Amino acid sequence: MTEASTESPIRVLVVEDQKLILKSQLKLFEGRQELEIVGTALSGEAALEEVPRCEPHVLLLDLGLPRMSGIDVTRHVKANWPQVEILIFTIFEEEDKVLEAVKAGASGYLLKGTPVDKIIEAIKEVRAGGSVIQPSLARRMLRHFRVSPEPVAPASPPSAPAPTPASSKPPEVDAGGPPTKPLSDREKEILQLIAKGVSNNEAAQVLSISKATIRTHLEHIYRKLEVTNRTEAVTEGIRKGIISV
Template sequence: MTEAIAPSPIRVFVVEDQTKILKNQLRLLESNQDITIVGTALSGEAALEEVPRVNPDVLLLDLGLPRMSGIDVTREVKARWPQVEILIFTIFDEEDKVLEAVKAGASGYLLKGTPADKIIEAIKEVRAGGTVIQPSLARRLLRHFRVEPDSGPVPTEPVASPPAPAAPEPPAAAPSEASEPLLKPLSNRETELLQLIAKGVSNSEAARLLNLSKATIRTHLEHIYRKLEVTNRVEAVTEGIRKGLISV
């Protein structure tokens, strides 16, 4: 009888410019048998030199690096080695940078100070093809999404433009825009999953809560992305809120 082969540990590379924080991260992670630390770097430039040599599965990347930013590193890594998944470490006041990192190809983000078990869970999640959104920061990001660049916070009900002559025009254009998502409506299950995503639930947690397999969750996510014409969780939640499909 052939013995089952244990899965190989996930190869993790850590990029952090603060040596004290780096040592603490390594201390938290090195004891877990499901991952192995294949390298570290104190700058983005050093990381780009080391990544092709150590071939990591997941890059734990500090967003606030000197000189070359975490966003730039994310963009370069995904362009050169798209198979490497990237998890961003961030702080509360970096919402705009987190958005840019996600657009550049990051698979998720964690707040600095996240417990070791949550970091390990996030590493496994992105390695399996998932995306990580922490609830505490997700709510801040979603509030950010609800702010128009020129007009401030968007209220619950649409408001016509201030100039009187222009007021009649927005309602005329709205029906075609509002009807667009109706051409590809989300199923009840997809809407339910999207609402969970907005709360920061991982693929694994969603599978447990909905009593579905992880593969089914991934399939539902693919359908959601295609119907909303987005490429990741953050964009999906944004579109879901803008189109009134979910609430936060």
């Protein structure tokens, strides 16, 4: 018997209050052998009823739920079923809430519209005990949770702080800033449209250029920002102050 045949699929419970979005998410996972969708819920309250019944490995949780929020669901699930990993689905404007959800026990977050392969990769990551955090939020978390930049080193007198060795980099040195290779005005324009959720086809229509040209510009953007997809490009663009949402 091969190793692949002995692996059990990851049991996933999907929580999303918008029926059309939920239907779209479920369609993405059709035929994916590495996952088993064991249940769905349209509210936080329903999710708490489904968790003990479905016994999921991972909870794919919408943060913007009515009444009982995704943060409250996260806190309750981790208090009662700590073995369940929680992966938040969110939008950029909810980043403060994402931080609260991570503090409550979530293992990470994904932006809505993330390609299915990335979603599955993230589910596998949190199931394996890892985390899925975007660079911008990771830096904020460092600032929030960090007690000392060098916790293993002896404390220095207040009047004579220990200098940072030239070969080491403190956790907060990277404060964003422009990319090494600046984006052109057109590339910034396209990245701003992408950040608003515009498709390649729609961006081409807005800018009166071809879809092939849009794809070429995106390739240049990815290379300059050192990312591999639209979500990472938008995240990095916001982090560096190139665009806003």
